[in-house]
Amino acid sequence: MYEREEEKLRQLKSQLEQQSLPLDEADQMIRAGIAKAKADRSKKNRRRKRIMWSAALSAILVLTFVTSIRVSTAFANTVASIPGMEPFVAMIQQDKGLQAIFKEDYYQKIGASQTVRDFTMTIDGVILDETGMNVYYTIESTKKMKTASVNTIEISNSRPMPEAGISYGGMSANDVFTYQEVMEITFSKRNVFADLNFTVEAEMDIDSSEVVFSIPFEVPEQTKPSKPYVLNKVMEMDGQHFIIDEVVISLLRVGVQITFNPNNTKKILSFEDMRLVDEKGEVWSEIANGVSAFGNERGKTTHTFFLQSNYFSKPKKLYLQINKAQAVKQEQAFLEVNTDTKELLSYPDGPQLQLVDASRNGIDLLLTVKDFHHDPFTTAIDAKGKEITISSFSLYGEGDATHWGPAFETTSYTNPIRLELHAYPTYIEGDVKVEVK
Amino acid sequence: MDEMELSRKANAGDEAAFLALLQTYKEDLLRTALAFLKNDQDALEALQEVTVRAYNKIHTVKEPEYAKTWLIRIMINYCQDQLKRQKRIHHWKTVVDHQGTEDVSQLELKEALASLPEKEQQLIYLKYFQDVKIKDIAKLENIPEGTVKSRLHKTLRTLRVYFEDEGGREHV
Numbered sequence: 001m002y003e004r005e006e007e008k009l010r011q012l013k014s015q016l017e018q019q020s021l022p023l024d025e026a027d028q029m030i031r032a033g034i035a036k037a038k039a040d041r042s043k044k045n046r047r048r049k050r051i052m053w054s055a056a057l058s059a060i061l062v063l064t065f066v067t068s069i070r071v072s073t074a075f076a077n078t079v080a081s082i083p084g085m086e087p088f089v090a091m092i093q094q095d096k097g098l099q100a101i102f103k104e105d106y107y108q109k110i111g112a113s114q115t116v117r118d119f120t121m122t123i124d125g126v127i128l129d130e131t132g133m134n135v136y137y138t139i140e141s142t143k144k145m146k147t148a149s150v151n152t153i154e155i156s157n158s159r160p161m162p163e164a165g166i167s168y169g170g171m172s173a174n175d176v177f178t179y180q181e182v183m184e185i186t187f188s189k190r191n192v193f194a195d196l197n198f199t200v201e202a203e204m205d206i207d208s209s210e211v212v213f214s215i216p217f218e219v220p221e222q223t224k225p226s227k228p229y230v231l232n233k234v235m236e237m238d239g240q241h242f243i244i245d246e247v248v249i250s251l252l253r254v255g256v257q258i259t260f261n262p263n264n265t266k267k268i269l270s271f272e273d274m275r276l277v278d279e280k281g282e283v284w285s286e287i288a289n290g291v292s293a294f295g296n297e298r299g300k301t302t303h304t305f306f307l308q309s310n311y312f313s314k315p316k317k318l319y320l321q322i323n324k325a326q327a328v329k330q331e332q333a334f335l336e337v338n339t340d341t342k343e344l345l346s347y348p349d350g351p352q353l354q355l356v357d358a359s360r361n362g363i364d365l366l367l368t369v370k371d372f373h374h375d376p377f378t379t380a381i382d383a384k385g386k387e388i389t390i391s392s393f394s395l396y397g398e399g400d401a402t403h404w405g406p407a408f409e410t411t412s413y414t415n416p417i418r419l420e421l422h423a424y425p426t427y428i429e430g431d432v433k434v435e436v437k
Numbered sequence: 438m439d440e441m442e443l444s445r446k447a448n449a450g451d452e453a454a455f456l457a458l459l460q461t462y463k464e465d466l467l468r469t470a471l472a473f474l475k476n477d478q479d480a481l482e483a484l485q486e487v488t489v490r491a492y493n494k495i496h497t498v499k500e501p502e503y504a505k506t507w508l509i510r511i512m513i514n515y516c517q518d519q520l521k522r523q524k525r526i527h528h529w530k531t532v533v534d535h536q537g538t539e540d541v542s543q544l545e546l547k548e549a550l551a552s553l554p555e556k557e558q559q560l561i562y563l564k565y566f567q568d569v570k571i572k573d574i575a576k577l578e579n580i581p582e583g584t585v586k587s588r589l590h591k592t593l594r595t596l597r598v599y600f601e602d603e604g605g606r607e608h609v
Contacts (some may be wrong), residue, residue: 002593008600009565012546016468016566019543022477026463029481033488034456 004303008148041357097133097253097309101127104312112217118142121213123200124180128193128219129251131306132164135200140178151203151210153183153205162191182291186306189228190248207236209283224311226250237430240264245302247276247320247436254284254307256320262301267333269326269423270374275305276317276436284308315437319386322432326374328424337363339415345416350426362407367425371403373425381420382413444501454533459488461507465567466512472546472562483519487512494510506577508570513559520551552599557592564589 101107106127113122124136135155139148155161164187183200194220204211227249234243239260248255254276260268275285284307310318328348336346337355344355344365352368374393380388394405406419440461446454459466465486470480490511498507550558563569571589575582 002597005593005596005600006565009561009596012543012549013566014544016472016546019468019471020466021467021471022481023463023467025481026467026484027460029485030456030459030463030488033485034452034492036485037489038493069552176518 025216047415050069056373059346060399062073068278078324093278096099097251097311098127100252100309104218110172110217110219114215116211116212116213117209118207119204119211122432123215123217126219127252128196129223130187130190130192131248131253131255132184134252135183135185136180137183137200138178138180139204139206139208142177144173144175145179145209148179148204148206150181151205152200154199155185156199156201157193158195158197159193161185161188165189186253190250192223195357196220196222202246224251227311231320231434232434233434235322235434237268237322237429238266238327238430240266240268240325240327240428242268244320244434245288249309249311251309251311253309256305257417258301258305258306259302265330266327266428267330268428269328269333269376269421271305271322271325272427274305274307274320274322276310277319277321278310278313280315280316282313282315284310318436320432320434320436323429325428326424327428328421328426333421335365335419335421336416337419339363340415343416348421348424348426350424356403358410359410360424362405365404366398367404369402369425371397372423372425376404376421376423377419378422380408383416384414386413388413388417438511440505440525443499444498444504447495447504448498448501455492457489458504459508462508465505466508469509469512469566470516471543473550473558474519475512479519479597483512483515487515488513503573503577506563506567506573508568509563510559513562517555517558522562549596549599553592553595557588557595560585560588561592561596 034172059064107125108128109125110123111125113120118141120140122138122140124138126136127134133155139145155166164185166183166185197216198219199214199216202213202215204213209375229247229249231244234241234416241264243255243261245259249256256274273285275283277283328350332346332348334346335344335353337344337358339358339360342355342358344353347353354366354368355363356366357364373395375393377390377393379390389409390406393407394403396403440458443454443458444459447458460585463484466484467480470483471477474480474483487530491508494511498504501582526597550562560574564576569577571582571585575585
């Protein structure tokens with residue numbers, strides 16, 4: 001029926017087939033395409049968590065990529081029924097303690113906002129307890145935001161704020177009009193505010209402009225008191241000794257204070273499977289994202305590790321159990337790097353660690369372990385004993401390996417530098433079980 | 438390794454297989470680009486961009502035997518996007534930017550394709566230039582074979598009018 005048209009098309013086809021092709025350059029373009037795709041992908045995965053410390057305080061972080069979280073519909077519905085909370089579902093999903101806070105209505109809605117030029121920041125709500133405060137906020141723009149990140153974010157009160165670590169997401173926006181983030185403040189010691197008026201000051205880098213917000217708000221209700229359980233139990237794991245001093249159950253988290261024996265041959269860095277188990281066998285485990293421990297200052301042997309809160313459950317019995325800990329030999333609990341010669345001089349026995357790149361501003365390490373979502377660094381010490389602040393840390397996966405990228409606040413230091421380790425994928429095992437109540 | 442095997446491995450995340458797969462089909466991909474775009478340079482850029490898109494989506498390919506057609510379709514979509522963009526840019530640049538870089542060799546084909554709506558461009562290209570079977574197009578588009586046939590007829594009718602006009606002009 002359309003023979004003539006089909007014939008014409010065949011003609012055009014054979015003309016096209018006779019045309020010479022730039023085949024020599026083609027392979028190069030394919031390789032470039034693969035490289036580009038991989039670079040884009042790692043950029044996407046690189047959801048940075050940054051943390052700021054008050055003087056002399058060190059915090060250990062666990063970082064999970066939000067994209068890897070599966071959201072259960074039942075829970076999503078509970079949270080999504082709170083106006084404005086839909087976007088936070090993914091952030092909350094992984095933490096049973098946080099889920100309970102929302103179900104029990106201890107999320108306090110705020111709704112204070114400020115508009116600067118095209119941009120509006122809204123403090124959506126907070127969760128406050130004696131161990132910290134989560135501040136949920138939204139950034140909106142009249143135009144699409146290609147990139148947006150927090151430059152600095154601080155919170156103040158009429159009285160001085162307690163010593164705290166603040167963690168917040170890094171790069172957030174990606175061609176959107178609005179995005180949500182949470183600022184997680186973790187106090188180093190339990191704290192009750194006399195005055196519930198706060199001000200959040202945030203400096204955001206949105207596309208190429210800097211936007212400064214200052215938003216005062218009042219938290220409507222005082223926090224629920226924490227429940228401390230003093231234990232003072234001496235425990236042993238693979239020949240290493242420590243005392244479980246106390247377990248404090250608060251709204252946002254459970255704090256487990258542990259004192260290590262200074263004569264241990266190995267330095268225990270963290271307890272990856274530390275968990276609370278009730279009489280029915282239900283488990284509350286390590287905080288999946290954010291500050292997981294405090295107190296790893298040099299020389300100190302008392303640390304606080306955090307678990308997801310079980311504040312609202314009323315178990316008859318509660319046990320603390322540990323079977324696995326990250327540990328390295330005492331004398332190997334650090335990395336030594338020369339950032340001028342780009343050499344990794346020392347690292348613990350165990351998986352391969354490579355120095356991919358180094359400059360005075362920071363280093364890029366490649367650990368041959370998949371998905372090791374821990375931030376192992378708090379500070380660095382230079383050859384003369386001077387402390388170098390780690391201003392930011394990036395972590396992202398690449399195939400079967402993990403990249404660690406600490407950045408230094410200063411370039412004036414003397415090589416080589418030493419980075420104390422607070423996480424490392426080498427383990428000891430044992431069977432620790434203590435009755436909490 | 439045959440093409441099916443490559444496609445299956447690439448689909449499972451094997452980078453070397455993905456590279457080999459793209460190399461296997463690079464001629465078809467470049468030729469497709471040249472059916473729509475101006476010149477070799479644009480076609481090479483298109484190949485790079487199609488590699489990026491394919492790399493990000495290769496895990497979604499359910500049937501390895503369609504990997505080639507899948508890649509060709511990504512290429513056509515990319516080319517169509519480019520043409521739309523160029524149209525917009527042309528609005529701004531008007532006639533001033535009439536560079537001599539255009540390769541006129543496939544002008545007739547480009548113009549014929551341009552006379553069709555985007556979906557029909559793809560259909561004609563797959564059927565007559567890549568020799569994809571009607572049955573396979575139906576499967577890819579998830580529509581009955583009869584629908585593919587009637588769309589083809591409709592498209593050929595449009596082309597008839599186009600070719601006749603062209604022919605008419607030539608005789609003037």
